[in-house]
Amino acid sequence: MYHIRVSEAERDRACAILREHYALGRLDEKELPTRLAAAQLAVTWGDLHALLADLPDIPGMSFFPPVQDPPQAPPFVPPPQAPPGHAWQPHPPFSAPPGPQPSWTGPPAGAAVPDPGRAYDGAVKVSLVLGLFTCGLTWLLAIAFAYMRQHARTQGPYGPLATQASKWIATVFAAAFGLVVVAIGLFGPDGKARDDGVPGHVVELSITSPDGHAVADEMSTWVGEDQSSGNGVPLPYRKVVQGVRSLDGLSVRARSGTNDQTDSPVVKCSITVDGRVVATSTSAGGSDHECHASYSD
Structure with missing residues (x-):
């Protein structure tokens, strides 16, 4: 167990043992501070054992923690005996009722399976279209919404990124951001129309x-x-x-x-x-x- 790490309480117990040996005259004033400092910095049981290896055990002050006895198993209690003239009957195994048994085989053929990533289709399309008018700035949004759509599909229909609220928030955010960028591109930050590139x-x-x-x-x-x-x-x-x-x-x-x-x-x-x-x-x-x-x- 010398490789097992020690706790603060175990370091303090080793320091108490060293002080007791100093009181008994086994350590002098130079050795005690050195060993106390090493005990405070000890990491494993082996470090503490090296400090106490040349010192005898002190009655009532054990270096190693007391060994606890393993828990005792409860006494065996025999099962109850059947009354005279009776025999224990085991329970019959469970059996299904007669007739055909229903079983789940998946959704009916041709049934529509909901796509959780569909919530972001609108945001992706709006961002792609607005990118034609914003020099591709909103295409970054389209990439982000496409990733969110794929994440929703992997998380299932009840994933945190596939709710109706996030759908509308994403769509409105994409539209608002695109309109702002278009307005800045056409009119500039001061609100005046730009005619860049047109000769005057x-x-x-x-x-x-x-x-x-x-x-x-x-x-x-x-x-x-x-x-x-x-x-x-x-x-x-x-x-x-x-x-x-x-x-x-x-x-x-x-x-x-x-x-x-x-x-x-x-x-x-x-x-x-x-x-x-x-x-x-x-x-x-x-x-x-x-x-x-x-x-x-």
Whole structure:
């Protein structure tokens, strides 16, 4: 039994025996701490026996645990004897009642056997279809739902992954995730529609004047939501915007001089789309101070 591991109580019993030998004078002050430390670190009965092998037994302090007697078998009681003149009759063996006996041979031929994995068919199909619009992102969901479907089939119809609740949750989750990804792909995180890959128009807004030193006292341009304005802008002025998707609301306006000025220079406002002039406006000069060109398509 020297290979059997010892418990804390057995280590403490060995330490108590060592202290008793120290009290009897068999161990000195140097040996006792060394053996106590080794006893506390002992793993098997063999480790403890090596510490006590050169010491005699102490009456009443046994190193090995007491041996328990095996449990006694209950006394034999003979079976009761039959009364005089009677003999014990054994019970007759069980026999089935007469007639044909029913037996289970499985479901009837042609009967539909429920498929527990069918609960995930809808989620797999929805994820596969949405993957065509999400660059294959929802195909990862389709793989996960296919695994859940196979797991449900191996676990049986009452497996934890084959309930009606999980069926609807999986289907709704796949649809919601796919719609969110589609919306982000089409409109972007800011909710604005994307037209990536579609070439836009090149729009040029210009303000010119025959007078080489003319100045636009007031000017403003609009290209969709892009608006700019200024005061005292030297002419000629040109603004080029590339990648314009919508040509609605193009406008350029300029004013030279003041209302009471009668010798204002002539100014011309022009709008060019893809190299083609689509709108122009020219002030007459003098008391006519403003030009305004606009275009919508």
